Amino acid sequence: MLGAGWRRVAVVLAAVVGFAGAPLVGSPASAHPAGAAAVVDSRVTGATTANVDVIVQKDSASDHGPEAAIEHLGGTVTRDLSIVDGFAATIPTSATGELSSLDGIRAVTLDEKMQPTGLLGGSGGGNSQAALKSVAPQEMQADDMWRAGYTGQGVTVAVIDTGIANVPDLAGRIVPVKNDLNLLQAPQPCLNLSGEPDCTDNYGHGTFVAGLIAGNGASSNGAWKGIAPSANVLSVKVAGRDGSADVSNVLAAIQWVVSFKDRYGIKVVNLSLGTDSTQSYTVDPLNFAVEKAWDSGITVVVAASNRGPDAQTISKPGDDPLVITVGAVDDMGTPGLGDDELPDFSSHGPTAADGLAKPDVVAPGAHIVSLRAPGSDVDVQFPTYVDGAYRKGSGTSFSTGEVSGAVALLNQANPSWTPDRIKFALMATAHNVASTDAMAVGAGIVDVNSARTATAGLANQGVARSNGLGSLDLSRGSVLVTLNDPMGTLVNGTLTAQNLLWNPLVYTLGLWNPITWYTTDAAGSRWYGSRWYGSRWYGEVDGSRWYGSRWYGQATGSRWYGSRWYGSAWYGAWE
Structure with a gap:
C-alpha cells in the first residue's frame, strides 16, 4: 500500500x-x-x-x-x-x-542487457516463448464468438487513455469526433482533453489497449488480433507524452462519453487507470461518474491495478461495486487454462474503503502482444518490437482491454442486454483459473461465448449508489494537486461529480462556465506547475527522494513483468 x-x-x-x-x-x-x-x-x-x-x-x-x-x-x-x-x-x-x-x-x-521473458523469445519464462499468435482469444473463447459471426461489428468502445494511433490494424474504425465547442473545426480522431495540440498518442499506452480491444491483425496476417476485431474505438485523450492526467480530466471525459453516447453508439468504456484513493465509493466523485455511465447503459470496464499481491490494493474507480473490475492472469503463451499463473502485480481485494469483493473477473495480462504507437515515448524508450507493428507488455490495463472487447462481442450478439445483465453473464460463466482466491481472480477468467447464452440474471441488485458529494482532492489519492484542465480552467478541489452536466446540449453550452468551473488563465493549461511524468516520475518519502524501479516477479523468481513504480504506470509493463 x-x-x-x-x-x-x-x-x-x-x-x-x-x-x-x-x-x-x-x-x-x-x-x-x-x-x-x-x-x-x-x-x-x-x-x-x-x-x-x-x-x-x-x-x-x-x-x-x-x-x-x-x-x-x-x-x-x-x-x-x-x-x-x-x-x-x-x-x-x-x-x-x-x-x-x-x-x-x-x-x-x-547493465546486463538481459532479454525479457516474453511471448516471443527471451530467456526463462517456460511455455510463454511458444506463442506465435495471441492466445487470449482462445482462453476467453472469443474465437468461438468469431466463428458464430460476432466480431464486435457496429459497437463502439470509448477508450479514455493517452490517444490511439492511426495504424493499419485499426484503419477505418477510429471514430471521428465532432467538436461541439468549436463548430468550425473538422471532425478529429479523438476528443482531446490532454492539453496537447492534437490526437497523436505520444505516450503509447492507449494504442496498445485499443489493439487488444479491436485490433484486426492486419499487420500480422491475423496473428495478433484483439478480442473484438471489427469493433469501433473512440479515443478520449486525457494524457500526453509525459502521461500527465488528473481525476478532473477523467471526470470530464466520462461526462462527455455519457453526454454523446447515442451520437457515437458508445456501449462500452475502457478505463485502464485508477487512483490509490481510499475515499468510500459511496461519496467519491469518480465513482459517481462511472456509475452515471453505467446507469446510462454503458458497460464500464476498469483495471484492478498493478499493486498486488497485497490485499486491499484495488484502485479507484475499480473499487466501485457496479463496474466490471479486471485482474490479470499469465496465460503462459498457451491456450489452455491449466498452466495459467497468477502474476504478482495483479491487485487483490477486498476494496480498502468499503471491503467489497474485487476483482470481478480476470483475463490474460502478462507478456501480451499488441499495437505500437510509432514514435511514442514508450516506443522510443523500449524499442523491442514484434512483427514490426507490435510490442509486448504486462499489466491489468491490458486484461481490461480484452474484457472490454468481450463486452463489445456481447453487445453485438445481444444488443438489448443492459450492463447489469452483461456483468452477470460474464461472472456466471467464468472459469476458475490460477487461484481459488476470489480476492485475486474474482469469478475467474472470462468465457465470452458461454456468457452469450447464459441464463438471464442481473448483477448489482440492491447495490447502494454513490452520491458524488465527496472530495475531488480525496478522490485523487495520496497527493493533493491543483491542475489546469485543457480548456484553461482550474478545477475547484471541492468540486463534486453532481456539479457535472450529463446531456449534449447542456454540456456544449455550459460545461466550462464559471458556475461549474473556476476560470483561470488558459496559459496554464499544460499544468507545468504540478504535472507528473509518465516516464520520469519520482516520489518523496519523509522528504527523501526515491525512484521506484525495482524489478519483481513470481515467488519462484522465474518470471518477471517489468519495473514497478506506482506513479507513472497506466497499469502495464513494457518489454
Whole structure:
C-alpha cells in the first residue's frame, strides 16, 4: 500500500514499465537521502572485464554532475535513461571502487542487457516463448464468438487513455469526433482533453489497449488480433507524452462519453487507470461518474491495478461495486487454462474503503502482444518490437482491454442486454483459473461465448449508489494537486461529480462556465506547475527522494513483468 507521505499524482494508467537492462534498485523502503553514499551493485565492482556496462541512477534528473564524474573516471555515457532519472555508461573496471563516493549518484547497477521473458523469445519464462499468435482469444473463447459471426461489428468502445494511433490494424474504425465547442473545426480522431495540440498518442499506452480491444491483425496476417476485431474505438485523450492526467480530466471525459453516447453508439468504456484513493465509493466523485455511465447503459470496464499481491490494493474507480473490475492472469503463451499463473502485480481485494469483493473477473495480462504507437515515448524508450507493428507488455490495463472487447462481442450478439445483465453473464460463466482466491481472480477468467447464452440474471441488485458529494482532492489519492484542465480552467478541489452536466446540449453550452468551473488563465493549461511524468516520475518519502524501479516477479523468481513504480504506470509493463 502507498504510504501517506508519498507525493504523486492521483491517476495512474494501469502499467508497470520495464526495459532490457539490469535490475535497478529502488523502492519505498530504500529511499536515498541526499548526500548518502551511492549503492553500487557488487557485480559492478567485482567485474573481471576491462570495462563494465552500468546503469547510473541520479539523485536529481536535472543534475549533470554525475555524467561528468563518470567521464572523469575514464567512462563514457552511452545513453540517457530519463525514464529512471539516470543514464547508461561504460566505465573502466579499475575505477568502480570510486563510484560509491561520487556526489549526486543514488545507485549503480550492472547493465546486463538481459532479454525479457516474453511471448516471443527471451530467456526463462517456460511455455510463454511458444506463442506465435495471441492466445487470449482462445482462453476467453472469443474465437468461438468469431466463428458464430460476432466480431464486435457496429459497437463502439470509448477508450479514455493517452490517444490511439492511426495504424493499419485499426484503419477505418477510429471514430471521428465532432467538436461541439468549436463548430468550425473538422471532425478529429479523438476528443482531446490532454492539453496537447492534437490526437497523436505520444505516450503509447492507449494504442496498445485499443489493439487488444479491436485490433484486426492486419499487420500480422491475423496473428495478433484483439478480442473484438471489427469493433469501433473512440479515443478520449486525457494524457500526453509525459502521461500527465488528473481525476478532473477523467471526470470530464466520462461526462462527455455519457453526454454523446447515442451520437457515437458508445456501449462500452475502457478505463485502464485508477487512483490509490481510499475515499468510500459511496461519496467519491469518480465513482459517481462511472456509475452515471453505467446507469446510462454503458458497460464500464476498469483495471484492478498493478499493486498486488497485497490485499486491499484495488484502485479507484475499480473499487466501485457496479463496474466490471479486471485482474490479470499469465496465460503462459498457451491456450489452455491449466498452466495459467497468477502474476504478482495483479491487485487483490477486498476494496480498502468499503471491503467489497474485487476483482470481478480476470483475463490474460502478462507478456501480451499488441499495437505500437510509432514514435511514442514508450516506443522510443523500449524499442523491442514484434512483427514490426507490435510490442509486448504486462499489466491489468491490458486484461481490461480484452474484457472490454468481450463486452463489445456481447453487445453485438445481444444488443438489448443492459450492463447489469452483461456483468452477470460474464461472472456466471467464468472459469476458475490460477487461484481459488476470489480476492485475486474474482469469478475467474472470462468465457465470452458461454456468457452469450447464459441464463438471464442481473448483477448489482440492491447495490447502494454513490452520491458524488465527496472530495475531488480525496478522490485523487495520496497527493493533493491543483491542475489546469485543457480548456484553461482550474478545477475547484471541492468540486463534486453532481456539479457535472450529463446531456449534449447542456454540456456544449455550459460545461466550462464559471458556475461549474473556476476560470483561470488558459496559459496554464499544460499544468507545468504540478504535472507528473509518465516516464520520469519520482516520489518523496519523509522528504527523501526515491525512484521506484525495482524489478519483481513470481515467488519462484522465474518470471518477471517489468519495473514497478506506482506513479507513472497506466497499469502495464513494457518489454
